[in-house]
Amino acid sequence: GAGVSQSPRYKVAKRGQDVALRCDPISGHVSLFWYQQALGQGPEFLTYFQNEAQLDKSGLPSDRFFAERPEGSVSTLKIQRTQQEDSAVYLCASSLIPKGEWNTEAFFGQGTRLTVV
Amino acid sequence: GENVEQHPSTLSVQEGDSAVIKCTYSDSASNYFPWYKQELGKGPQLIIDIRSNVGEKKDQRIAVTLNKTAKHFSLHITETQPEDSAVYFCAPHTGGFKTIFGAGTRLFVKA
Numbered sequence: 494g495a496g497v498s499q500s501p502r503y504k505v506a507k508r509g510q511d512v513a514l515r516c517d518p519i520s521g522h523v524s525l526f527w528y529q530q531a532l533g534q535g536p537e538f539l540t541y542f543q544n545e546a547q548l549d550k551s552g553l554p555s556d557r558f559f560a561e562r563p564e565g566s567v568s569t570l571k572i573q574r575t576q577q578e579d580s581a582v583y584l585c586a587s588s589l590i591p592k593g594e595w596n597t598e599a600f601f602g603q604g605t606r607l608t609v610v
Numbered sequence: 611g612e613n614v615e616q617h618p619s620t621l622s623v624q625e626g627d628s629a630v631i632k633c634t635y636s637d638s639a640s641n642y643f644p645w646y647k648q649e650l651g652k653g654p655q656l657i658i659d660i661r662s663n664v665g666e667k668k669d670q671r672i673a674v675t676l677n678k679t680a681k682h683f684s685l686h687i688t689e690t691q692p693e694d695s696a697v698y699f700c701a702p703h704t705g706g707f708k709t710i711f712g713a714g715t716r717l718f719v720k721a
Contacts, residue, residue: 601653
Protein backbone atom coordinates (compact mmCIF):
# COMPACT_ATOMS: atom_id res chain seq x y z
CA GLY A 494 0.00 0.00 0.00
CA ALA A 495 0.94 3.62 -0.39
CA GLY A 496 0.46 4.69 3.21
CA VAL A 497 1.19 3.59 6.77
CA SER A 498 -1.01 0.67 7.75
CA GLN A 499 -1.92 -0.25 11.31
CA SER A 500 -3.76 -3.30 12.58
CA PRO A 501 -6.06 -3.99 14.19
CA ARG A 502 -8.06 -0.77 13.88
CA TYR A 503 -9.89 -1.56 17.11
CA LYS A 504 -8.93 -3.79 20.01
CA VAL A 505 -10.86 -4.52 23.17
CA ALA A 506 -8.81 -6.19 25.88
CA LYS A 507 -9.72 -7.40 29.31
CA ARG A 508 -7.63 -5.93 32.08
CA GLY A 509 -4.53 -8.03 32.54
CA GLN A 510 -4.49 -9.31 28.97
CA ASP A 511 -1.47 -8.85 26.69
CA VAL A 512 -1.93 -7.08 23.33
CA ALA A 513 0.19 -6.61 20.21
CA LEU A 514 -0.32 -3.73 17.79
CA ARG A 515 1.18 -3.85 14.32
CA CYS A 516 2.52 -1.08 12.11
CA ASP A 517 3.48 -1.42 8.43
CA PRO A 518 5.37 1.75 7.50
CA ILE A 519 5.80 3.14 4.02
CA SER A 520 8.32 1.00 2.17
CA GLY A 521 11.84 2.38 2.41
CA HIS A 522 11.12 4.71 5.28
CA VAL A 523 14.00 4.73 7.74
CA SER A 524 12.30 6.36 10.71
CA LEU A 525 9.38 4.88 12.63
CA PHE A 526 7.60 6.46 15.57
CA TRP A 527 4.95 5.26 18.00
CA TYR A 528 2.63 7.72 19.74
CA GLN A 529 -0.15 7.39 22.29
CA GLN A 530 -3.15 9.69 21.88
CA ALA A 531 -5.64 10.01 24.72
CA LEU A 532 -9.11 11.32 23.94
CA GLY A 533 -9.03 15.04 23.23
CA GLN A 534 -5.24 15.28 23.51
CA GLY A 535 -2.32 15.58 21.16
CA PRO A 536 -0.18 12.57 20.28
CA GLU A 537 2.43 11.76 22.94
CA PHE A 538 5.75 10.29 21.88
CA LEU A 539 6.43 6.71 22.95
CA THR A 540 9.45 5.50 21.00
CA TYR A 541 11.58 5.97 17.87
CA PHE A 542 13.29 3.49 15.55
CA GLN A 543 15.92 4.22 12.94
CA ASN A 544 15.79 1.10 10.79
CA GLU A 545 15.91 -1.76 13.32
CA ALA A 546 17.60 0.25 16.07
CA GLN A 547 15.43 1.62 18.85
CA LEU A 548 17.18 4.92 19.52
CA ASP A 549 14.72 6.47 21.94
CA LYS A 550 12.22 4.75 24.20
CA SER A 551 11.95 7.52 26.74
CA GLY A 552 8.22 7.92 26.22
CA LEU A 553 7.21 4.36 27.07
CA PRO A 554 5.06 4.73 30.22
CA SER A 555 6.24 1.60 31.99
CA ASP A 556 8.11 -1.65 31.53
CA ARG A 557 4.81 -3.22 30.45
CA PHE A 558 5.30 -1.48 27.09
CA PHE A 559 7.70 -2.97 24.59
CA ALA A 560 8.33 -2.15 20.92
CA GLU A 561 10.38 -3.86 18.26
CA ARG A 562 11.26 -3.52 14.59
CA PRO A 563 13.50 -6.52 14.01
CA GLU A 564 14.04 -6.20 10.25
CA GLY A 565 13.78 -2.47 9.95
CA SER A 566 10.33 -2.49 8.39
CA VAL A 567 7.25 -3.77 10.27
CA SER A 568 7.03 -2.77 13.91
CA THR A 569 5.05 -4.19 16.82
CA LEU A 570 4.06 -2.42 20.01
CA LYS A 571 3.31 -4.87 22.79
CA ILE A 572 1.55 -4.03 26.02
CA GLN A 573 1.63 -6.61 28.78
CA ARG A 574 -0.94 -6.93 31.56
CA THR A 575 -3.08 -4.13 30.15
CA GLN A 576 -4.67 -1.65 32.55
CA GLN A 577 -7.57 0.75 32.06
CA GLU A 578 -5.23 3.74 31.79
CA ASP A 579 -3.71 2.13 28.68
CA SER A 580 -6.95 2.85 26.80
CA ALA A 581 -6.04 5.25 23.99
CA VAL A 582 -5.38 5.45 20.27
CA TYR A 583 -1.91 4.21 19.37
CA LEU A 584 -0.50 5.93 16.30
CA CYS A 585 2.40 4.84 14.17
CA ALA A 586 4.24 7.22 11.85
CA SER A 587 7.09 6.76 9.40
CA SER A 588 9.48 9.16 7.78
CA LEU A 589 11.87 8.78 4.85
CA ILE A 590 15.09 9.98 6.50
CA PRO A 591 16.67 9.52 9.94
CA LYS A 592 15.37 11.92 12.54
CA GLY A 593 18.09 14.35 13.43
CA GLU A 594 19.32 17.77 12.55
CA TRP A 595 17.32 17.74 9.33
CA ASN A 596 13.67 16.93 9.92
CA THR A 597 10.95 16.12 7.48
CA GLU A 598 7.32 15.08 7.22
CA ALA A 599 6.06 12.10 9.17
CA PHE A 600 3.25 10.04 7.62
CA PHE A 601 0.76 8.68 10.12
CA GLY A 602 -1.36 5.56 10.09
CA GLN A 603 -5.01 5.64 11.11
CA GLY A 604 -4.18 4.30 14.55
CA THR A 605 -5.35 1.42 16.70
CA ARG A 606 -8.00 2.28 19.27
CA LEU A 607 -7.35 0.18 22.35
CA THR A 608 -10.06 -0.13 24.98
CA VAL A 609 -9.24 -1.97 28.19
CA VAL A 610 -12.29 -3.19 30.09
CA GLY B 611 12.53 19.65 27.61
CA GLU B 612 10.46 21.31 24.95
CA ASN B 613 7.26 23.01 26.05
CA VAL B 614 4.63 23.50 23.33
CA GLU B 615 1.42 25.47 23.72
CA GLN B 616 -1.36 26.02 21.22
CA HIS B 617 -4.01 28.72 21.28
CA PRO B 618 -6.92 28.78 21.09
CA SER B 619 -8.01 25.29 22.10
CA THR B 620 -11.31 25.76 20.25
CA LEU B 621 -12.12 28.09 17.37
CA SER B 622 -15.47 28.58 15.72
CA VAL B 623 -15.73 30.65 12.52
CA GLN B 624 -18.30 31.35 9.84
CA GLU B 625 -17.68 29.82 6.43
CA GLY B 626 -15.57 32.19 4.36
CA ASP B 627 -13.90 33.82 7.38
CA SER B 628 -10.23 33.41 8.29
CA ALA B 629 -8.84 31.30 11.13
CA VAL B 630 -5.52 31.72 12.92
CA ILE B 631 -3.95 29.25 15.33
CA LYS B 632 -0.79 30.06 17.25
CA CYS B 633 1.86 27.68 18.55
CA THR B 634 4.44 28.76 21.11
CA TYR B 635 7.51 26.66 21.84
CA SER B 636 10.39 26.89 24.28
CA ASP B 637 13.38 25.21 22.62
CA SER B 638 15.36 27.76 20.62
CA ALA B 639 17.06 24.87 18.77
CA SER B 640 13.78 23.95 17.04
CA ASN B 641 14.33 24.02 13.29
CA TYR B 642 11.29 22.46 11.61
CA PHE B 643 7.72 23.60 12.17
CA PRO B 644 4.87 21.48 10.77
CA TRP B 645 1.12 21.75 11.16
CA TYR B 646 -1.01 18.62 11.09
CA LYS B 647 -4.74 18.22 10.50
CA GLN B 648 -6.57 15.34 12.15
CA GLU B 649 -10.07 14.35 11.12
CA LEU B 650 -12.25 12.08 13.20
CA GLY B 651 -11.04 8.49 13.15
CA LYS B 652 -7.92 9.28 11.16
CA GLY B 653 -4.27 9.89 11.88
CA PRO B 654 -2.75 13.38 11.67
CA GLN B 655 -1.86 14.54 8.17
CA LEU B 656 0.69 17.22 7.34
CA ILE B 657 -0.89 20.29 5.76
CA ILE B 658 2.00 22.73 5.73
CA ASP B 659 5.49 23.08 7.17
CA ILE B 660 8.23 25.66 7.39
CA ARG B 661 11.92 25.61 8.19
CA SER B 662 13.83 27.97 10.43
CA ASN B 663 15.46 29.87 7.58
CA VAL B 664 12.09 30.97 6.18
CA GLY B 665 9.64 33.46 7.68
CA GLU B 666 6.48 32.61 5.77
CA LYS B 667 5.14 29.93 3.45
CA LYS B 668 1.84 29.80 1.61
CA ASP B 669 -0.04 27.00 -0.11
CA GLN B 670 -3.35 28.13 -1.61
CA ARG B 671 -5.66 28.96 1.34
CA ILE B 672 -3.16 27.88 3.99
CA ALA B 673 -0.12 29.77 5.24
CA VAL B 674 2.36 29.43 8.07
CA THR B 675 4.37 32.26 9.60
CA LEU B 676 7.37 31.85 11.86
CA ASN B 677 8.81 34.23 14.43
CA LYS B 678 11.98 32.57 15.71
CA THR B 679 12.88 35.45 17.99
CA ALA B 680 9.58 35.22 19.85
CA LYS B 681 9.49 31.41 19.45
CA HIS B 682 6.09 31.04 17.92
CA PHE B 683 4.58 30.07 14.58
CA SER B 684 1.04 30.39 13.33
CA LEU B 685 -1.31 28.63 10.96
CA HIS B 686 -3.51 30.85 8.82
CA ILE B 687 -6.50 29.50 6.92
CA THR B 688 -8.35 31.90 4.65
CA GLU B 689 -11.80 31.49 3.05
CA THR B 690 -12.62 28.65 5.44
CA GLN B 691 -14.86 25.84 4.26
CA PRO B 692 -16.83 23.24 6.24
CA GLU B 693 -14.27 20.58 5.26
CA ASP B 694 -11.64 22.56 7.18
CA SER B 695 -13.41 21.50 10.39
CA ALA B 696 -10.94 19.25 12.23
CA VAL B 697 -8.34 19.28 14.99
CA TYR B 698 -5.05 20.99 14.15
CA PHE B 699 -1.74 20.20 15.85
CA CYS B 700 1.63 21.92 15.80
CA ALA B 701 4.78 19.85 16.40
CA PRO B 702 8.01 21.89 16.44
CA HIS B 703 11.06 19.68 15.87
CA THR B 704 14.51 19.89 17.39
CA GLY B 705 17.50 17.71 16.52
CA GLY B 706 16.44 15.06 19.04
CA PHE B 707 14.36 11.98 18.36
CA LYS B 708 11.36 13.00 20.44
CA THR B 709 8.69 15.27 18.97
CA ILE B 710 6.32 17.15 21.23
CA PHE B 711 2.86 17.88 19.84
CA GLY B 712 0.67 20.73 20.96
CA ALA B 713 -2.61 19.85 22.68
CA GLY B 714 -4.56 20.67 19.54
CA THR B 715 -7.05 23.27 18.32
CA ARG B 716 -10.53 22.14 17.39
CA LEU B 717 -11.76 24.24 14.47
CA PHE B 718 -15.47 24.44 13.66
CA VAL B 719 -16.48 26.07 10.39
CA LYS B 720 -20.19 26.93 10.35
CA ALA B 721 -21.93 26.85 6.99
